[in-house]
Amino acid sequence: MILAALLAVAAAPAADTVDVSVRATVGRPLLVSLEAEHEGNVTLTLPTGPTDRRLSVRRSLRVVDEFQRVEEDRWEATRRFVRWFREEDGAVRDPEANGLTFRFQQRDGRGDVQCADDRAIRTEFLDRLLDQIGSVGLYLHLPSEATALEPFAFDGSSVASFLLGLSGELVDAKGALQLEGLDEAGLATLRGKLLVRERQEQGTLRFDSRYDGDLTVVIDTTAHRVARIAYRGRSSAAGGEGSIGVDARGRFTIEVEAADASKGEAAEAADAPAVQRDVVRALDGLGVTVTLPSHWFPVDTEQGAGFVSSLLGDDEAGAYLEVFRLDVPADQVDAAYRRARESVTGDGEAATLEDVRSPLGHGVKTMLSLDGLFTHVEIYPLPTALIRVRLQGTEDVLDEALEQYESIRASLRPIGAAPER
Numbered sequence: 249m250i251l252a253a254l255l256a257v258a259a260a261p262a263a264d265t266v267d268v269s270v271r272a273t274v275g276r277p278l279l280v281s282l283e284a285e286h287e288g289n290v291t292l293t294l295p296t297g298p299t300d301r302r303l304s305v306r307r308s309l310r311v312v313d314e315f316q317r318v319e320e321d322r323w324e325a326t327r328r329f330v331r332w333f334r335e336e337d338g339a340v341r342d343p344e345a346n347g348l349t350f351r352f353q354q355r356d357g358r359g360d361v362q363c364a365d366d367r368a369i370r371t372e373f374l375d376r377l378l379d380q381i382g383s384v385g386l387y388l389h390l391p392s393e394a395t396a397l398e399p400f401a402f403d404g405s406s407v408a409s410f411l412l413g414l415s416g417e418l419v420d421a422k423g424a425l426q427l428e429g430l431d432e433a434g435l436a437t438l439r440g441k442l443l444v445r446e447r448q449e450q451g452t453l454r455f456d457s458r459y460d461g462d463l464t465v466v467i468d469t470t471a472h473r474v475a476r477i478a479y480r481g482r483s484s485a486a487g488g489e490g491s492i493g494v495d496a497r498g499r500f501t502i503e504v505e506a507a508d509a510s511k512g513e514a515a516e517a518a519d520a521p522a523v524q525r526d527v528v529r530a531l532d533g534l535g536v537t538v539t540l541p542s543h544w545f546p547v548d549t550e551q552g553a554g555f556v557s558s559l560l561g562d563d564e565a566g567a568y569l570e571v572f573r574l575d576v577p578a579d580q581v582d583a584a585y586r587r588a589r590e591s592v593t594g595d596g597e598a599a600t601l602e603d604v605r606s607p608l609g610h611g612v613k614t615m616l617s618l619d620g621l622f623t624h625v626e627i628y629p630l631p632t633a634l635i636r637v638r639l640q641g642t643e644d645v646l647d648e649a650l651e652q653y654e655s656i657r658a659s660l661r662p663i664g665a666a667p668e669r
Contacts, residue, residue, distance in 0.1 A: 265393040266427055268436050271472040272318045272325075272385050277509035278473065279518045280386055282309040284413065288483065288498020295491045303498065307413055308333040312509050312518045313385045322355035325384045326364060330520060334413075340527050342542035343373065344558040347522030350377060352384050367558045368566040370545060376415065382406030386474040386506050388465065390425075390438075399426040399440065404463075408444045411479055411502050412459055416448030419456075423463060434470040439463070442479065448487075455487020455494050477504040524559075530663060534573040536608070536635060539659035541652065544569065552636075561645040569649075569656075570638045578632050585629040588636070592616070592625060607661035608635055622646045624653070630662070 284307040292299045310331040317324040328349040334341045349364040359381040363369045387406050394400065404421035408414065423442035430436045444459040461481015468475045485496040507514035524541040531537065531553045543559040552572030560567035576584045589601060592614055604613040604626055611628035624639040624646065637660070639649055 265395050266430050266436050267392045267469060267472075268390045268394045268427070268438065268467045269392045269472060270386075270388050270390055270467065270474060272315045272323060272387065273472075274315045274318055276471075277312050277314040277518065278385060278506055279509035279514045280309075280311050280313060280504065280506045281517075282307065282411070282502065282504045284308075284411075284500065284502040286483065286498055286500040288496055290494070290496040293488070293491075293493035293495075302337070303496070304335075304337050305413075306333075306335045310517065314509075315385060322353070324351070324353040326351050327384055330518060330522060333525065340525050340542070342525050342527060344369070344543050344545040345373070345377075346524055346542055348558060352377075352381050354381060366562045368556045368562070369558055370547070373545075379414070379418065380410045383410035386477075386504070388474060390465075390467065394425075394427040394436070394438070396427045396429070399424045402440060402442070402463075404442050404444065407477070411477070411504065412444060412446075412500070414444075414446050416446045416457070419445035419447055421445075425463065425465065430469070434468060435475060436467045436469050438465040438467065442481075448485075452489045453487065453492060453494065454489060455485050457483065457485040457496075459483045459500065461500070471508075474504075474506050476506070478502070526659075528659075529553075529555075531571060532663070534571055534635070535630075535633070535663050536571060536573070537659070537661055537663055538571060538656065540569075540656060557649065560649050561641055565642050565645060567639070567641040567645050567649040570636075570640070571660075572636045572638070574634045574636070576633055581629050581632065581634070584634055585627070588627050588634055592627070604657075606657045607659075611635075624650060626657070628660075635660075
């Protein structure tokens with residue numbers, strides 16, 4: 249009987265294999281849509297004791313990827329961000345990439361990314377995009393022969409940073425997949441597990457994060473591209489420095505869909521205009537909040553708080569916004585305000601001042617010019633300080649920036665003050 253069973257197994261036909269490999273194709277734009285939710289609890293241990301808080305992060309991305317060149321040792325492609333929304337505990341935290349196109353290239357294993365629109369972009373932001381270079385075209389290294397009987401090892405490093413929105417160093421992304429089936433449309437479904445490890449540093453704090461979950465990948469075997477990814481599981485993070493510790497636990501859900509961006513509804517979605525949502529910036533050191541469209545991003549300044557626009561002007565001559573606070577004793581504010589008004593000059597001449605009002609109160613405004621650079625200045629007296637706001641750029645850039653500034657001015661208010669109705 250045992251011999252008959254062995255003979256039956258030996259005579260059984262080999263399991264059918266399916267080519268689930270992914271290939272980069274020149275000139276085929278791909279619309280990639282991602283929706284992600286991550287919720288959990290964070291315990292921060294300080295010398296004064298532990299502090300617990302809930303954490304909720306939601307991301308919504310829509311990008312259009314297109315390869316311009318694919319060779320054995322190099323490739324070039326673009327990624328346009330039609331939408332990049334991010335919310336932390338309900339607050340909008342969108343980055344400055346909405347509506348911009350970035351050019352990626354890799355040669356002999358070395359990658360590079362630049363803004364194709366010649367806009368001002370933070371170096372650290374470009375570094376984060378470079379970490380996601382492997383996800384362009386939603387590339388996955390999958391076998392040309394997969395069977396339903398044999399799980400295979402899977403390296404998800406190419407897409408891990410993109411899927412999870414990682415901000416730290418990707419240590420590895422290892423898992424296993426198995427072919428579940430192939431439908432009449434040529435869509436192959438793979439299911440398995442994926443474990444992603446990340447190492448992060450924030451100042452002197454160092455901690456390690458883990459993302460462990462179920463992974464589903466659907467491959468269009470006719471077009472040799474990813475059609476869908478679903479990743480759900482648990483996350484954890486632990487670490488610290490000295491008497492400070494971090495411990496976090498949570499759950500995440502990530503859904504990704506990809507479609508040919510050259511036709512149908514995908515083409516309409518790919519051509520949709522980018523949306524710049526407002527981001528509330530609490531300038532804690534200045535005691536002021538300001539609400540800016542997401543294309544304004546913070547930059548380091550010697551004093552005050554500075555912002556540069558990724559959409560107004562270019563990398564060489566963009567729009568710059570600065571908020572500065574000068575603390576003054578309460579009984580000296582009037583005198584300091586008078587001196588500030590008298591010291592505002594343009595091209596060496598005293599400027600013409602006009603009254604202006606914002607939620608900060610009554611102040612003055614003027615326009616200055618020097619060597620082709622134009623600066624709109626406003627000064628507001630507070631009970632124990634002066635607030636100065638500067639909006640700067642070339643004439644054309646500043647004209648465009650001033651069209652947005654009315655709403656920016658209306659958002660200026662002391663921290664803790666309720667919005668005006």
